[in-house]
Amino acid sequence: MEKREELYRGKAKTVYLTDDSDKLILHFRNDTSAFDGQKIEQLDRKGEVNNKFNHFIMTKLEDAGIATQVEALVSDTESLVKKLDMIPVECVVRNVAAGSLVRRLGVEEGLLLDPPVFEFFLKNDALHDPMVNDYHIVSFGWASEAQIAEMKALTFKVNAVLKALFDEAGMMLVDYKLEFGVDAAGNIVLGDEFTPDGCRLWDKETRKKMDKDRFRQGLGSVVETYIEVAERLGLAL
Numbered sequence: 001m002e003k004r005e006e007l008y009r010g011k012a013k014t015v016y017l018t019d020d021s022d023k024l025i026l027h028f029r030n031d032t033s034a035f036d037g038q039k040i041e042q043l044d045r046k047g048e049v050n051n052k053f054n055h056f057i058m059t060k061l062e063d064a065g066i067a068t069q070v071e072a073l074v075s076d077t078e079s080l081v082k083k084l085d086m087i088p089v090e091c092v093v094r095n096v097a098a099g100s101l102v103r104r105l106g107v108e109e110g111l112l113l114d115p116p117v118f119e120f121f122l123k124n125d126a127l128h129d130p131m132v133n134d135y136h137i138v139s140f141g142w143a144s145e146a147q148i149a150e151m152k153a154l155t156f157k158v159n160a161v162l163k164a165l166f167d168e169a170g171m172m173l174v175d176y177k178l179e180f181g182v183d184a185a186g187n188i189v190l191g192d193e194f195t196p197d198g199c200r201l202w203d204k205e206t207r208k209k210m211d212k213d214r215f216r217q218g219l220g221s222v223v224e225t226y227i228e229v230a231e232r233l234g235l236a237l
């Protein structure tokens with residue numbers, strides 16, 4: 001597999017073409033972004049930690065029968081993935097109230113959400129990722145009704161697998177964001193990443209924040225805590 005030119009540079013990852021037109025390389029950089037890119041810092045080892053963490057979680061999801069983009073780790077900071085046509089919305093599931101839900105609805109942080117809440121956001125930093133609903137998505141042609149149903153079903157399937165995985169390791173999966181794409185055969189496949197950058201994880205007993213809120217809120221020990229999450233899951237970094 002040969003790495004070719006850069007296709008796209010996001011806030012934390014760079015995507016490269018390869019000599020296989022169906023495969024891309026994702027490079028996880030140390031850049032860490034919050035507030036739609038207003039706060040960006042380089043955190044030592046974060047690219048490596050997130051690359052390996054993402055591969056570990058995506059492999060667990062594949063084992064549970066969920067199709068993901070991930071093919072293989074190719075270096076400490078790079079993964080080989082299937083090329084997808086990404087759908088420009090973010091699928092968020094919330095098991096516990098936190099973040100923008102608390103700000104928007106004035107509910108107390110930590111409130112258990114049963115059943116969990118599902119929300120769509122448009123991927124658009126300039127507009128601050130506004131919340132959208134199924135009608136916006138169909139009307140603007142971002143995805144079909146069938147694709148929306150599939151994204152919701154897969155996002156909840158991921159919830160069942162990962163809630164149990166983190167619970168067994170002493171953590172609560174508070175909320176998370178997933179992104180999907182369409183593969184060459186037209187199937188909806190989980191893309192992008194699952195790392196502590198795109199979810200909220202609290203220690204079950206102490207409620208210590210173990211995710212990117214440490215960076216957003218200036219709590220310190222960001223990468224060290226991501227490594228602790230990985231170690232609790234049995235992934236040595």
Ligand code: TMP
Pocket residue numbers: 090092098099100101121129175176177197198199200
């Ligand atoms: P929120 O509380 O800011 O709406 O975020 C909910 C969850 O989704 C949280 O775990 C962070 C994640 N998320 C991202 O990683 N990137 C995004 O652009 C958005 C909107 C949410």
Ligand code: ASP
Pocket residue numbers: 011033034035036037038212
């Ligand atoms: N969307 C990510 C966050 O919520 C990164 C960013 O917006 O810069 O922190």
